[in-house]
Amino acid sequence: MCSLTLFPPPLPDGQTTLCESNNELLSGNNTQNASPMSLHFPRESLKLHSRTESSSKAAFLDHSETLWMRSAAAWRDGGLTGLLNEITDSNSEVPKWLSVGSGCILALLRWMSSFHGSLFPHLTLSSEDMIAEFSQVLNWSDCVVRAFAWHPHTDKFAVALLDESIKIYNPKSTTTPTLKHRLQRNVAAMQWKPLCASALAVACQNCVLVWHVDPCSLSARPSSSCAQVLSHPGHAPVTSIAWSPSGALLLSASPMDTSMMVWDVAAESCVPLQRVGGGGVTFLSWSPDGSHVLASTPSALFRVWETRMWTCERWPCLKGRCQSGCWSPDGSRLLFAVEGETVIYALTFAGAPDISTSSLKGPQAAAVVADLSETTFHTEDGDLIVGGEIQSLAWDPRGERLAVLLKGDPQATNRPAIIAVFKTRTSPIFELLPCGFVQGEPGVEPRMMQFHPNFQHGALLTVCWSSGRITHVPFYFLTSAVPLVGLSGSPSLLHPLERPADFASQSLFTELLS
């Protein structure tokens, strides 16, 4: 069941996908059709830090400080290991037994951590490598745009750039506030707080920052006092965050920490939810109805939490860790992709558990809904291979379009990263139909994507490209389901959608088949 063979062939070179209309993807020549909405951040325009803080530290550290002062500084900066290192290094100043002893303890600690690391190999990675490994962004360390977040209710969005700044764009205002903070380094993810106009949570290397950007303020550089710092010892780097759809709680996850944090942001307090298996938490996704949370780990295991009593189901995978996942708008269906496999799985959950039934009634096994193994398309520019492992999944808020970012192969020129879009239907039965590929300028690959949370005319996919460009691809269609209450304001009338008859034959997956 290879799904990609049913897709329309990719566009020839020089053509970019513009939009979907009347059930087909329209393309155009990119030079003429640079949309006014698109943004461009050329790499050269960013002032990058030439050296990191840790590398410059050695150059400035005053070594004439007393041993006592240096030890205190090492304890503050590097904890116990830092202190032991400092004592071991300055063996001329301390008694011999002390330096030997601390050296022994250090060796013991290293041995233990290497043993721990052999159980969970990801623990040996550096912070940046770890973020790059587990991020939803393709090739994160090389990205100009490191994170992107649409506001859930309005047309504004935030962009995190390689130079550790965040810019907020709002079509209704001329100012674009730039957010900078001392702790805002290596931004892995961002999300706006639902049911709030101003709060933006940012997952940074050492903490989670929650910015409060007053939408009426004219300031272009909000001070760092507008940011709340949420940090917990051992909980770094933060690779994923998720607000509850009700806006009350914030979840944060770090691959280094086996517990995921539930933050009460206003009180700046957190409740750790610890499950040791898996060795950390890499990716979080809160279902739109708020009843479940997907939490994947660096091992071949992911969990689905139920949010009333915070109990979880363990889902061991066969091959690798869960790379990405997304929920249907009603929270009843979870699609996920596993590292090392080229298929999309689906899990179906019973509706939100009632208060009387606390147990989570879940499915027994995941069903394969799409196979994205490599497929060769013969185009005029030569053969093009599409397919392979999945980097991230995104489902539009109405549940009608599913975008899949395929990793491709950076070595092979004819196997680029590409976004494949499926048409989906969730009711009465789950169906998956091919829609097409979203392509950009030649030689530019998509790095991340996100659907606009309340686009009136269908779905709007925002794609960040490796060139630093951000474009929006609208999918115009009439919705077949009642729009979600709370997302699109007042309920509009039902629009019966007339689907072309030939789609029935093209259907990739329906629940009736499986």
Add this chain to the structure above:
Amino acid sequence: MFAADSGCWFTQKVLCWRAAASVAWSVLLLPASTAAFVVLSKLSVLHPVQMFADCVSVLLSAGSVFSFVLLAGVIIMVGFLTFEYYTVIPSIACSKVALLGQLLHPRQLLYCLAHGVMGVVVGWSCAVTIGYRYERLAYLCPQKDRDGLLHMCLNEHHLLLLLEGGFVGLSHSLLGVIQNLNYVSFGTVQQHKYLCFKASLPLAAKCSAAQAFYSVRNFVLLYFFLGHIPRAWMCKSLSLHLDSSAHPLDSISGLLDLSLLYLLWISATYLLFSWYMTLLLFRIFVTEAYSFPVQSTFTEEAPQCLPKVLSEKQPMILKFLALQDLSLLSQHSPSRRSQVFSLSQPGGHPHNWNAISKECLSLLADLTQRLVSYHETVATNGRTKSLSSGSDRKTSSESSGTEDLASCRPTFLMKTPASVFLRSVGAGPQSPLTSPFTPDLDSPFASPTLRQLTSPVDPGSPWHGVVQSPHVMRRAPKLWSTSTDSQRNGSPPASPATLPTPKPESSKPSFLAQFFQNRREQLPEASSQALFADGQAHIWALDGLSYLVQASFTEDQFGVVQTTLPSILSSMLLLQEAVDRHFKLPHASSKPVRSTISLGDSSHKTLRFALRATLKTAIYRITTTFGAHLHAVQLSAEHRKRLQHFLEYKE
């Protein structure tokens, strides 16, 4: 008498059982912590086999069984005291004087004394368990006295452990007041009890070790300077002798014994850990969500239904649990929501919704009122009234007596401990001491301590007896957790007339007055914290209302919510306005300092921020759900404007 008849069933059927279960669990867990203590106290790296044999023999000996029974008794006592003294609304001292008042309250002194005695008992058990030179209080002196008789000598090591237990117990109970250990807060997320306990266990261990370290340090210092007093007293009262050959322990060389210090620390840690566990288990059990029926077919069960329970004042925890249940059902339970939206049969009245919304709205209105009057009373410079402005304050307090009282409502809570002064000062010879307080009595921010203090100054005044009566009432068993409403409704201070009469002939402030004045002004943020002390109730009310209104968009078949929508919106907007104004005051938006490791719950310090965030989210929840339909809702022009901001996401 602390609970009305209606709330009594809850105390009897639920609360007592929960408390009993928590105590039972802590007694069941005691052997584990005792075994850990035994192992740690016998720790010797060089002789592991002997250590193991020692531990087993100690654990199986008859003496340890006896001391275990004793310890179980202590745990039960601690659990009982926790149950008696817990509170869901923290008592926040607005000034240092008020804090002192809290510490010196007779009820509090009783609590401290009980903990001190229990500490001695635990110290004795530790000494017996450790054995060796610590086991007995007295031993035969090695030397004979002049007559050639053998005497019993005092074993100072044993005494040291006993005193240390008492000291740690006392300091634990005193620190408990400062850190609000008896405040029971409700968790951010619901979890099963076992998981909660497992998650909080490392924290308890860490806290007890750290706290034990500081306590032992203080104790050792104290013993170094004052150790001879208890030793001499012990010798005298038990007619024991001092062993002249043994080294006295209140000396540097005596106290710098590493094994002694280690054992002191271990036993203090053990004591604190077992008590902290009891406290933690109690908190976990008592705050477990309780599901109240929304309506019942049987009339005898009607008082246990949610609409009825919500409106009750006593016990406070019942109201809190009911509000928590309301907020949970509004989020998670469609079937129970449908009961809320249902109509009565016969009659067709939405009694359930009416009762619930009325109670929530009155809670919000109450808070709004409190904030508004607080704002009014705060002088333009953002500080509490100073001496000079006392007189003009008086007139307004008379004119708006009830409001004024409402503004001090949270501070009323801590009047309880403060009223000790009433006794100590009134009875003692230092009654002139009260006169310095008079000048700013009429300030509404005069701490209740001072108000209480000054009241009995003139026993002949007509207020004398009046002020006494709440004091008598206050001695009822349950007053730590009590809501002030009962005091407000049931006791004379409720009427504005009972505000202490200002003394126009205010004397020149003496040095002492200045001193107290300074002490009083040192906690600027506290008054803001005190205003929001019961903020958790308001947060749940806001959550419950907004989720119910959101659900009513699709689930409310009879439109019962629509009738109250204007009043819900306007009361939320009014509160929003009041909260916004409050946060413009200095100190109100300053964040409290992150507390160091402590088991004391500091969540009350941030309740106002949580309330502000919840309020905004609640309004947004309603506006995003209803969208443009809200234009059809009857609202005042100002509120409409405000709502428009929310509809455009500009707040």
